[in-house]
Amino acid sequence: MNLSPVVSRVMAGAMSAMSSRALRLLALGTVVATGLNLTGCSSATRLVANPNQSSTLKAKNYANYKELYLLPPDTDPRNVMPRLATAFEQMGYKVTVYPPGKSIEGAQGTGFLIGDDGFILTCAHVLGEEKTATVTLNGNRYFADVVKADKDADLALLKTRDKPNPAVTSLSFRSVNKDYHMGEDVFTIGYPLSSLLGNSARMTKGLLSAATGLRDDPKQVQVSAEIQPGNSGGPLLDKDGQIIGVIQQTINPFAVAQATGGALPQNINFSIKHSHVLDFVKGASEPAYKAVRFDKAGGLEKAGPAVAKIIAGISTVEGDRANKIVVRLNYISKWDMWYRFSLFALTVYDFETRERLFTTGQGYDNMVSNEDVVINDTLAQFKRGMGLH
Structure with a gap:
């Protein structure tokens, strides 16, 4: 891309x-x-x-x-x-x-669980050139391997080396037959600025601003929900807690200010449409695609446990960060x-x-x-x- x-x-x-x-x-x-x-x-x-x-x-x-x-x-x-x-x-x-x-910790982003066997979706740019990742899911730490990463689609599929706790239920995708509606409520959840805010997932509410993305890119939607560094790869959810996209990028305020003579953009962010996400999963792993759940609304309150903090590479940093x-x-x-x-x-x-x-x-x-x-x-x-x- x-x-x-x-x-x-x-x-x-x-x-x-x-x-x-x-x-x-x-x-x-x-x-x-x-x-x-x-x-x-x-x-x-x-x-x-x-x-x-x-x-x-x-x-x-x-x-x-x-x-x-x-x-x-x-x-x-x-x-x-x-x-x-x-x-x-x-x-x-x-x-x-x-x-x-060598970095102490790699780049950090967000991902989310697909099915029960440890498949996790995130953005490819979160991982960079790394072929492994450190995943924190519902308070538990796992090491994962990259099944497939597509830099053009900016998507990556991981699989944890150990099977996650079966008590954690994966998120459900909304049917691709259900259209996006301008003005519908949308929610992001992930681990933004975790070094400052902590290791708890954060949720933000916004609106679907457009059913297309940057320069009317048909693979994206535009949302007003605020996103910060660390949100990349997290799910975009509808009001029922179902996945309708993957958070990918935000407008660069400094570049826009330079191009417009000082105007600063407000909450112009983009998500990859879930139809393209599903196409990627289908091509990346048949078992992962078969594990995908559809139209099983679990509500927003159940989204947190299925959302993972992702660190590129195998991180050796463990325990209390305050004593280091x-x-x-x-x-x-x-x-x-x-x-x-x-x-x-x-x-x-x-x-x-x-x-x-x-x-x-x-x-x-x-x-x-x-x-x-x-x-x-x-x-x-x-x-x-x-x-x-």
């Missing part, structure tokens, strides 16, 4: 995916911004706290953090990462080390009679809020120091910043 630049698919932002590249750029920017604070002091290293923390972060006791995700620089020529991992483990943290370019930190390493090594650092910095983030706690390290070339001194001093500053004794 050749999408207009004024359309953006509804995916989680780079920080909600905790992209390694995004954190590397943010960490380097932080080091540059605090560089003056890390220089000109008698000690080789300094600790620079974030002065603009939210009230949520200020209320936290840093000593309560239990898990640490360690993100490397693009290259580690001095093999610092194993040393840091060991040091953090000795401090009592459960440490997970990520390779360069992310530590990004950046350094520049040089040789001049001996190895030393002209820059060495650890930037520490709260995983739940995505905010920086502090940056610590050496922000300049101290000619009388060496690698061991800088690493040990930085780890000592880290312990001080985390309230460890």
Whole structure:
């Protein structure tokens, strides 16, 4: 599907995916911004706290953090990462080390259950190039494999490796013989902005604005129900809780403002029609298509358990998000009679809020120091910043 630049698919932002590249750029920017604070002091290293923390972060006791995700620089020529991992483990943290370019969590979207055997529908752009997914369905976590993904249709079919709880009833499709009616009530349900709002499904009500989509695309409908990053792949429901589409994309307000001289669009969103969704399912898997339910209205209140949070790839993040930190390493090594650092910095983030706690390290070339001194001093500053004794 050749999408207009004024359309953006509804995916989680780079920080909600905790992209390694995004954190590397943010960490380097932080080091540059605090560089003056890390220089000109008698000690080789300094600790620079974030002065603009939210009230949520200020209320936290840093000593309560239990898990640490360690993100490397693009290259580690001095093999610092194993040393840091060991040091953090000795401090009592459960440490997970990520390779360069690996995200802690993949892109996040929504999907929904088809039948009883673990088939789940979502949008292809939620998964990107991943061939697996992590699915949270009715509070239970499953790993799933991609049965088929069609980038042109922007649809993907998953199958969980373990059969879901039989108590969860799949959603029903409305018959394709029943026409769309402009002005009819429609509902979206999914996991928008889950890193901020939490891991409970959210439902939004709107109207069917048009029975066609962008530039009168016959494969889409336009709806006024608000959608946010994370809604992609979720079902569009009618007043009886039956599927009439799959949430796909929203208009890009910035592009529209530029094209119209400043006008901002209001609630212009698009869903793939359920007739095209069913055609995709039929071609993707005969067992999945046979499991599809039609015209079995269960009501909106029963939709929640059948709607899944989807994370691209196999996510290793489990449990309470509030007790985790992310530590990004950046350094520049040089040789001049001996190895030393002209820059060495650890930037520490709260995983739940995505905010920086502090940056610590050496922000300049101290000619009388060496690698061991800088690493040990930085780890000592880290312990001080985390309230460890």
